[in-house]
Amino acid sequence: MSLFTHLLACLLGMGSWVSINGLWVELPLLVPQVPEGWYLPSYLSVVIQAANVGPLFVTLMHRFQPGKLDERAVIYVVVGLGALTSLLLAIFWRETAAVAGAPRSVALLTLTFFLAVVDCTSSVTFLPFMARLKRPYLTTYYVGEGLSGLLPALVALVQGVGVVECVNGTAAAQTRNRTAAYELEARYRPARFSVEAFFYFLCAMMLVCLLAFLLLDHHPAVAREHQSAGYSNGVQAPRGGEACASEQGATRTDPFRAVNGKPRSGFGTGAYSSAQVLYVFGVLAWVSALTNVVLPSVQSYSCLPYGNKAYHLSATMAAVSNPLACFIAVFLPIRSLLLMGVLTAVGTGVAAYILSMAILSPCPLLVNDTSGALLIVLSWVVFVLTLSYVKVIIGVILRDEGHSALVWCGAVVQLGSLLGAVTMFPLVSVYSYFSSGDPCTTKCL
Structure with a gap:
């Protein structure tokens, strides 16, 4: 294997979702400076889901006009658009x-839509392009995709985003002897560098992705x-002993895969039955909903009651767990459908x-106990680690x-x-089903 190619595959994966992930981690600095306030995440969720028109177009083209869409040209366009949009975001995000008679962050929301089109479309263009290369490079790409969430989080950590300090605040009421009562209040510390500088960093990351x-x-x-030299359309049928070795290797890692049998379905090589294909895609949709939308949308609600340290530690360790799971898969590329089901059940639990x-x-539970904080952090690590794998x-x-x-x-x-966004958006943003905990004070008995 070529270390140079592994590095390029990793850098390409990092560019897949770095823009939107970066935007989310920058929210604590954006919210106080935009008219939408803390309603901004809700608007961003809608805008990002609307950007699925990009992958929808690519998927329909592959389905009804196979071979007509130049995949490489699409990647050049979307990555270049991502770099340009990040640059414009750094300049115009305050505009x-x-x-409807009220000020709105039109520039921020519009540019976010184009960034989301870039990142969403990467899901249906980067992966098929990586099929050109040998199998281990796809796993390296997934490592990079995991880093696309970790790297912006680390930069934001250096920037000081979301760092809360607990200070004494005067309560509204006073006691009879006119002595003011005090309670702890959470206040964000000033950032070490500006939002504009962070968006320039995102632009640089997209340029690195383009170069990769x-x-x-x-x-x-x-x-x-x-x-092989005869590669065509993302798949190359092995020949002779190579084919036999490939089938034997697949059998060792997947007991459900047929050996030397007739095609079991019209999907791909026909190695899996229609039921197994539906099972794989069903698990993929379920895992994507949980990891991309459902759990991230309630992370603050699940962690903040245990304190600010527990919240930041869970967010950081979860971001590390994603590329770690992909790195483990480099050495343990097990393809068992049974293992996939077991890990999905564990992650879902x-x-x-x-x-x-x-x-x-x-x-x-255990909100006033150190074990509660440790348990919630460990839960986030196990959740991300298993479902990323x-x-x-x-x-x-x-x-x-x-x-x-x-x-x-x-x-x-x-x-x-x-589907995850459609489910969680009304629960979180419309009906306010979840109540946030205070990182500095706990009012539970």
Whole structure:
């Protein structure tokens, strides 16, 4: 394997979602300076889901006009658009305009839509492109995709985003002897550098992604890492002993995969039955909904009651767990459908616990006990670690099923995220079903 190609694959993966992930971690600095206030996340959720028109268009083109869409050209366009939009965001994010008689962050929301189109479309273009290369490079791409969430979080941590200090605040009421009563209040510390500088960083990351893709597309060293000289449309049928070895290897890692049998379905190579294909895509949609939308939307509700340290530690460790799971998959690329189901069940069970703590906020279980904070942090680590590994397993399985399978992989990821957003948006933003805990004071008995 080529270390140079692995590095480029990782950098390409980092550019897949770095813009939107960066926007989310910057919210504590954006919210006080925009007219929408803390309603901004709700608006952003709607805008980001509307951007699924990008992957929808690409998927429909592959379905009804196969071979007509130049995938490489689409990637150049979307990555270039991502770099340009990040630059414009750094310049114009403060600009407002009157809409229905009230000031709105028109520039911020419009540019966010284009950033979301870039990131959403990457799901149905980057993965199929990576099918050109040998199997281990797809796992490296997933490592980079995990880093697309970790790197902005680390930069925001250096910036000082969301760092809360607890200070004494005068209560509204006073005692009979006219001595003021005091209670702790949470206040955000000033950032070390501006929002504009952070958006310039995102622009630089998109330019790095563009350079990585340029080298992946044209560098001779990368060309030697293609499946074969006769590669076509993302899949190359092995020949002779190579085919036998491939089938035996698949059998060792997946007991449900047939060996030397007739095609079991019209999907991909026909190695999986129609029921198994539906099972894989069903798990993918479910996992994507949980990891991309459902649990992130309630992370603050599940963690803040245990204190600000627990919240930041869970957010940081969750961001680390994603690329860690992908890194583990480099050495353990197991493709067992049985293992995938077991890990999904474990991750779903942990997600249920996290969601229960969010529902019970601001008084979840063990809220006044150190063990409660440790348990919620550990739950977030296990949740992200197991389900991120499941996504890699599915990516490896579908990669062997060909180019179209990876296009559908990206489409199902976006579909799962959309369904998760449609479910959680009214619960969180419309009906205010969840109550936030105070990171400095606990009022539970």
